[in-house]
Amino acid sequence: MSAIIKAEHLSFAYPGDGDTPAVPVLHDVSFEIEEGSFVAVLGHNGCGKSTLAKLLCMILEPDEGILYINGKDMTSEDITDEDIYDARRRVGMVFQNPDNQLVATIVEEDVAFGCENLGIPSEKIRKRVDEALDTVGMRKYARHATHRLSGGQKQRIAIAGVLAMRRKCIIFDESTAMLDPGGRKEVMDTICRLNREEGITVIHITHYMNEATLADRVIVMNDGRIIMDGTPGQVFSCADKLWEAGLDVPQTTELLWRMKEAGYNVRLDIFDPEECASEIAKAIAEKR
Ligand SMILES: Nc1ncnc2c1ncn2[C@@H]1O[C@H](COP(=O)(O)OP(=O)(O)O)[C@@H](O)[C@H]1O
Ligand SMILES: [Mg+2]
Incomplete structure (x- = not known):
């Protein structure tokens, strides 16, 4: 097994300006994510989960520490645009609000959008879009209007868009938070299937403890640091520690x-x- 992501001593602060001070968010965060694993990330609001996700997708750069994607040091001085492009192609993100991430009015156009931006030839895109829609169980909605879908269906379309770009690792940033129980189950079933059947590495940030129990591993954050890291059984057996960090079990x-x-x-x-x-x-x- 090899690590698709390796973080060593990452620290990050949102820079301040004249009037506002900098906001330190992450402090000395280290971990490895094995290729093909399913990792849940827990932590109270504002503890730095989304910031960490953005560092891993290279939307933000760490102030200190080293981030390896697929063994390559992305924080090195010698990193080329091609390396960054390659790493961005490996790790993708699905966000919380299903209404904010769909860009096209027709389902299949939305799923194709990311591929078009990557400059992939259109016959290839067609095939990838069909496959991705199959994988999330939405093929029969290919020509439907995106705005008429349910929240759970919209999230599955967002996932299909990431899959069509052939991403090997997907970070779900509270992607089930705004869904009703039915939509949440649809999306969780899809996430589990992507991991087990397609070998996609999953990092699932969530507030739902029952979702975290489905993962192979649970990382718990508190105030910008990792405070626990283990199997769901190991982590939840220390309920007192989770309660202390303001979390449920x-x-x-x-x-x-x-x-x-x-x-x-x-x-x-x-x-x-x-x-x-x-x-x-x-x-x-x-x-x-
Ligand atoms: N763009 C930003 N500028 C300044 N501070 C931010 C910004 N985004 C988030 N923060 C602050 O960083 C901290 C961590 O936020 P975030 O990573 O979104 O936490 P979480 O996802 O765990 O709720 C919070 O205190 C938040 O207010
Ligand atoms: Mg967040």
Whole structure:
């Protein structure tokens, strides 16, 4: 396994001007993202998640530290325009608001837009657009008007646009936050499928703890630093630390934690409701 992204000691502040002071946001952030992995990023509002995402997509540049994309040091002095182009082609982003990221009025034109900007020949674009729409399950909407789609469908179109550009790593910045439960499930199912079946590396920034339990790994940020990094089981088992950072835990974790506090012998790393119920039943039976 190789790292598609490697961050070493990244720091970043939004520069101030005459009247406003600089805003330090990220402090000494280091991690690696393995190719093909599914990583969830948690952290309260304003802790620096979107800023980090923008550094990884090279929309912003770090003040300190080194960022490697596919093994290449993007912060080096000798980096060429071609290297930057190549790295940008690997890592893409899907944003929060489904209404702000669609640019064309017809679905297939919207999905093609990014490819057209890359200067890809039109016969190739046609094929890529069809494939991308298939992957997100929206092929039959190819000629529909984008503004008439539901929020979840719009997000799937935004994902198709990123896929058509053949990106290997997609950062979802709270892409489910503005959706209703149905739309959220549609998008999460799509994200999971992209990761498992297409081998796309996923970095999913979210406030929904149940979404984070679907990842292979959870990174928790607090005030511009990484405070936890592990499997969902490892991270959520430390519920007290998450509560301290102003975050929630999955409902199953909270229930099991309360049981443990009440003296029952239960595991904390269970997220499936039925499994959670049998763990509790077992613990109660043991105590009798
Ligand atoms: N363009 C900007 N200029 C100045 N400060 C900013 C800008 N964007 C974000 N910030 C500040 O940086 C901090 C981190 O923001 P952000 O990365 O958006 O956090 P999150 O995505 O975790 O909510 C916040 O304090 C926010 O107010
Ligand atoms: Mg954000």
